[in-house]
Amino acid sequence: MKDERFVHFLWKYKRFDFKNLKTTQGETIQIIEAGEHNTHAGPDFLNAKIKIGDMLWAGNVEMHCRASDWHKHQHEKDPAYDNVILHVVFVEDVRVKNGKRQMPCLELKPRTDKKMLLTYQALLANQDAIPCQPWLKDVPELTMGIWLDRLLAERMESRFASINILYLKNNKNWEETFYQYFARSFGMKVNADSFEMLAQALPLKIIQKHQGQLLQIEALLFGQAGMLEEEKKDAYYKK
Numbered sequence: 001m002k003d004e005r006f007v008h009f010l011w012k013y014k015r016f017d018f019k020n021l022k023t024t025q026g027e028t029i030q031i032i033e034a035g036e037h038n039t040h041a042g043p044d045f046l047n048a049k050i051k052i053g054d055m056l057w058a059g060n061v062e063m064h065c066r067a068s069d070w071h072k073h074q075h076e077k078d079p080a081y082d083n084v085i086l087h088v089v090f091v092e093d094v095r096v097k098n099g100k101r102q103m104p105c106l107e108l109k110p111r112t113d114k115k116m117l118l119t120y121q122a123l124l125a126n127q128d129a130i131p132c133q134p135w136l137k138d139v140p141e142l143t144m145g146i147w148l149d150r151l152l153a154e155r156m157e158s159r160f161a162s163i164n165i166l167y168l169k170n171n172k173n174w175e176e177t178f179y180q181y182f183a184r185s186f187g188m189k190v191n192a193d194s195f196e197m198l199a200q201a202l203p204l205k206i207i208q209k210h211q212g213q214l215l216q217i218e219a220l221l222f223g224q225a226g227m228l229e230e231e232k233k234d235a236y237y238k239k
Contacts, residue, residue, distance in 0.1 A: 002065055003065070003120075003124065004063060004064060004065050004069075006090070006117070006120050007063045007064070007065060007088060007089070007090050007108060008037065008044060008063060009120070010108055010112060011034060011045065011061070011063060011088055011108075012034065012037055012045075014031075014034070015112075015113075015116065016108050016111040016112050017111035017112075018031075018111075021106070023052065023086075023104045023105055023106060024092050024095075024105045024106070024107050025102070025104070025105070027052050027053040027104065028051075028052070028053060029050060029051070029052055029086075029104075029106060030050065030051040031048075031050055032049040032050060032051060032056075033047070033048055033049040033050075034048055034061075035047050035048030035049075035060065035061050040190070041080070042060070042080045042081075043060035043061060043062045043080065043081060043083075043084055044060075044061060044062055044063045045060060045061040045063070046060050047059075047060070048060060048061045048085065048086070050085055050086055052085070052086070052104050057085040057086075058085070059083040059084060059085035060081075060083050060084050060085065061084065061085065061086045061087075061088055062075065062081060062084045062086075062087055062088070063087075063088045063089065064087070064088075064089050064090075065089070065090045065091065066089060066090070066091050066092075066093045067087065067089045067091070067092045067093055067094050067095070067096050067105060068093050068094045068096075069089075070087065070096045070098075070103070071094075071096070075098070076097070076098055076099065081098065082098070082099075084098065084103070085104070086103075086104050086105075086106060087103045087104065087105045087106070088105075088106045088108065089105060089106070089107055089108065090107070090108050090109050090112075091107065091109050092105050092107045163177065163181060166180060166181060175204060176203065176204050179199055179204040179207075180196055180199040180200060181196075182199075183195045183196060183198060183199035184196040184199070198221070198224060198225055201224050202220055202221065202224045206220065207220070215239065
């Protein structure tokens with residue numbers, strides 16, 4: 001098994017045998033919180049809470065297909081991995097240390113249904129635009145239509161709810177609400193919250209006071225974002 005995403009899937013959705021859960025060194029494991037799936041740089045799951053032996057740990061969880069990938073990726077040299085409390089692997093081919101500390105390890109291969117792995121591999125190998133496409137042809141057209149309509153309605157309801165919360169927070173000011181939501185859209189998925197916070201810290205009425213003064217508006221935005229606090233020689237920056 002060479003796809004680390006499968007290990008993520010097993011952990012995130014708890015699709016492995018939890019009976020007598022132990023590290024490869026024999027310590028009991030109790031998963032209190034599996035953590036938040038991190039799709040960016042750093043450990044794979046953040047802010048987990050796990051009881052190992054008699055000790056309750058709070059920190060991050062790193063995952064690999066093979067335990068030796070820890071050294072292959074040079075995590076022992078990266079401070080971002082100092083707070084890893086559990087190493088979850090499909091196969092433990094070596095014992096891993098993080099600095100002088102023996103890394104607690106959970107091996108999933110003996111706890112995973114082989115049929116699930118074969119199904120996962122078949123889906124990855126599927127060349128259709130939608131991996132489950134062979135099964136979709138058996139779904140009645142009416143059922144598919146109702147399902148897609150419901151998905152659209154749920155998406156609209158979710159979007160309306162988030163806008164309405166912002167609208168009420170802004171004392172039912174639609175212009176301020178649009179401004180903040182518009183700013184949020186610039187942040188895309190990763191920085192949406194940061195852009196919304198910037199718009200909230202710099203109200204629309206202040207931006208409107210400087211209409212036609214592009215440099216002033218840029219200075220307000222960059223300054224409020226904390227990007228004008230260093231000394232630089234660049235003419236535009238100094239202006």
